[in-house]
Every structure is written in C-alpha cells, then in structure tokens.
Amino acid sequence: MIMVRGKEEDFGAMDQQRYDEMLSGLELAKIECVCSSRGMKVHGYYERSIHSSEGETKLRVMRLKCPCCGRTHAVLPSVLVPYQQLCVRDQHQMVIAYEKGESPENVCTPEAAFDENNVRSVIRRYKKFWRAKIRQLGEDFHTDLCGLLDLCRMMFSAQFMQIRDAGCVIFT
Numbered sequence: 265m266i267m268v269r270g271k272e273e274d275f276g277a278m279d280q281q282r283y284d285e286m287l288s289g290l291e292l293a294k295i296e297c298v299c300s301s302r303g304m305k306v307h308g309y310y311e312r313s314i315h316s317s318e319g320e321t322k323l324r325v326m327r328l329k330c331p332c333c334g335r336t337h338a339v340l341p342s343v344l345v346p347y348q349q350l351c352v353r354d355q356h357q358m359v360i361a362y363e364k365g366e367s368p369e370n371v372c373t374p375e376a377a378f379d380e381n382n383v384r385s386v387i388r389r390y391k392k393f394w395r396a397k398i399r400q401l402g403e404d405f406h407t408d409l410c411g412l413l414d415l416c417r418m419m420f421s422a423q424f425m426q427i428r429d430a431g432c433v434i435f436t
C-alpha cells in the first residue's frame with residue numbers, strides 16, 4: 265500500500281478526477297517499496313468505493329508492482345484509511361463529537377454514505393485501538409487533522425484509525 269499525501273489542507277471528498285490528477289503528479293521511479301528498492305511499474309487498476317459525508321464515490325485505483333520483491337501496492341490518497349471505506353476526515357469528525365460528549369451520530373447528514381451503525385463501529389474501533397494512543401500523544405487533536413495525521417505517521421507508522429498493518433509507505 266502506498267499512501268500519497270496530497271495537499272493536506274484539502275480533505276474534500278476524493279473523486280476520479282482528483283485522484284487521476286494526484287497520479288499524474290507522481291514520480292513512480294521515486295517511490296520506494298517496503299523492501300527498499302525502487303522502480304515500481306503499473307500493475308493494473310481495481311475499483312474501490314469511498315463513503316463520505318458527501319455520498320458514495322467509486323474510484324479506479326492504480327496498483328503498482330515492485331520489480332524486486334514482486335509485492336503489489338495500491339496507491340491511495342491520504343484522505344482514505346487503508347482497508348476502510350470511510351474517509352479519515354469523517355471518522356475524525358465522529359471521534360471529535362464523541363470526545364466532546366456530543367452524539368457522534370449527528371455527523372450523519374442526509375447526503376452521507378454512512379449511517380448510525382457505521383458511526384458506532386467507528387467509535388468502537390477508536391476506543392479499542394486509538395483512544396489510548398491519542399492520549400499518549402497528549403495532543404489537542406480536536407481541531408487539527410493534518411497535525412494529527414503527521415503525528416500518527418511519525419509515532420505509529422499508520423494512518424489515523426487504521427487497524428490493519430498495510431505495509432504502508434507514505435509518499436509525499
């Protein structure tokens with residue numbers, strides 16, 4: 265998995281056009297595999313759904329293959345969380361509401377491609393896997409998502425709310 269850190273201040277919903285623009289700015293030769301070699305080649309595409317507060321989007325995601333170890337890597341924008349459909353921004357909003365003692369279900373708007381059950385799962389995951397870590401950071405993460413994501417990458421080598429090890433490479 266290769267997470268491409270785009271313009272971090274822009275966490276709007278990802279669509280195909282923005283994704284393709286992100287890909288066109290990528291220098292494949294510079295991306296390093298988890299095995300430390302370079303020279304990734306395009307190895308096809310697959311379709312993935314993204315669920316956000318603005319609705320559902322399908323994304324044609326590029327996959328790369330390392331010529332050295334043969335691993336394949338999906339190229340994902342940093343607005344996503346590996347192996348999850350909900351955008352990191354929306355999950356962050358739910359967690360903020362929860363931590364403020366508000367009802368996280370209020371994040372569900374009529375356009376949102378998630379419901380109360382999804383929100384409850386996010387909060388469960390947060391409490392089980394992330395709450396203690398965030399407290400350990402001692403950061404005021406309630407406002408600054410960019411700062412939080414940077415910290416999580418630095419301290420835990422993971423995207424905020426990621427629970428599966430994805431052999432993740434962050435590429436900026």
Ligand SMILES: [Zn+2]
Pocket residue numbers: 297298299300301330331332333334335
């Ligand atoms: Zn490799």
